[in-house]
Amino acid sequence: MSDYKHIVCPHCVAVNRIPTTRLADKPQCGKCHKVLFAAHPTELTNNTFGKFIGRNDIPVVVDFWAPWCGPCKAMAPAFEQAAAQLEPTVRLAKLNTETEQGIAAQFRIQSIPTIALFRNGQEIARQSGALGTADIVRWVRASC
Ligand SMILES: [Zn+2]
Numbered sequence: 001m002s003d004y005k006h007i008v009c010p011h012c013v014a015v016n017r018i019p020t021t022r023l024a025d026k027p028q029c030g031k032c033h034k035v036l037f038a039a040h041p042t043e044l045t046n047n048t049f050g051k052f053i054g055r056n057d058i059p060v061v062v063d064f065w066a067p068w069c070g071p072c073k074a075m076a077p078a079f080e081q082a083a084a085q086l087e088p089t090v091r092l093a094k095l096n097t098e099t100e101q102g103i104a105a106q107f108r109i110q111s112i113p114t115i116a117l118f119r120n121g122q123e124i125a126r127q128s129g130a131l132g133t134a135d136i137v138r139w140v141r142a143s144c
Contacts, residue, residue, distance in 0.1 A: 003019060003020055003021075004017050004018065004019055004020060005017075005018055005020050005023060005057040005058060006018075006055055006056065006057045007023075007027070007036050007056060007057070007058065007088075007091075008051060008052050008055050008056045008091075009029040009031065009032060009034070009036060010036070010038070010040075010042035010091075010093075011029060011032050011034045012029060012031050012032040012034075013048050013051055013052065014029055014030065014031035014032065015051075015055050016029055016030055016031075016036060018036070023037075023088040023089075024088055036088075037087040037088045039080075039083050039084035039087060040080065040083060041063065041079055041080060041083050041092040041093055041094045042091065042092070042093040042094070043093070043094055043095075043096070044062065044093050044094065044095045044100070044103075045095075045099075045100055046100045046102045046103055049095065049100070049103045050121075052091075052093060053118045053121050054120075054121035056091055057120075058088070058089060058090060058091055059089075059090045059091070059117055059118065059119045059124075059140075059144050060090070060091045060092075060093055060117070060118045060119075061086075061090060061091070061092050061093065061115055061116070061117050061118075061140055062093045062094065062095050062115065062116050062118065063075070063076075063079050063092070063093070063094045063095070063113060063114075063115050064094075064095050064097050064104060064107075064109045064112050064113065064114045064115070064116065065094060065095070065096060065097065065112055065113050066096060066097045066098040066112055067096070067098060068098070069112050069113065071112075071113055071129070071130040072112055072113045072130070074130055075113050075130040075131060078130075078131065078132050078133040078136060079092060079094070079115075079133075079136060081133040082133050082136040082137050082140070085133070085137050086137060086140055086141075089144075090140055090144065097109055097112060107123065110128075111128050111129075112128075113128070113129065113130055114126060114127070114128045115127050115131070115136070115139070117140060117143045117144070119144075124143065125139075125143035127139055
């Protein structure tokens, strides 16, 4: 177990090296000085997805969604609340499959909402269908 974790800033995508014991102390980004964990899912794009998934030393859960998807919108508040419960041991993020189609195609997202858990750049679990906060948290903890 390393004493440091690399955490990708959700605001400027800089890679920060944070002592593991300090993760829960509201650490700030060394580059943009914003709080690294703000209990809010990070919006990813085609440009930031690879770095965010690959460089974070904590697991990243991505909610693949689209603006036209009713169940996705219904799940959004639950996903937001799950972020507050799972940070800073897990990072939650969202990918808009309508605007970021390259990533959606690369991961063969067939139906939305789909949440997928990545560790060290590898997908290790996937779940389709809308979930409530408790079920999201339970699924993530069981999958990590
Ligand atoms: Zn930053």
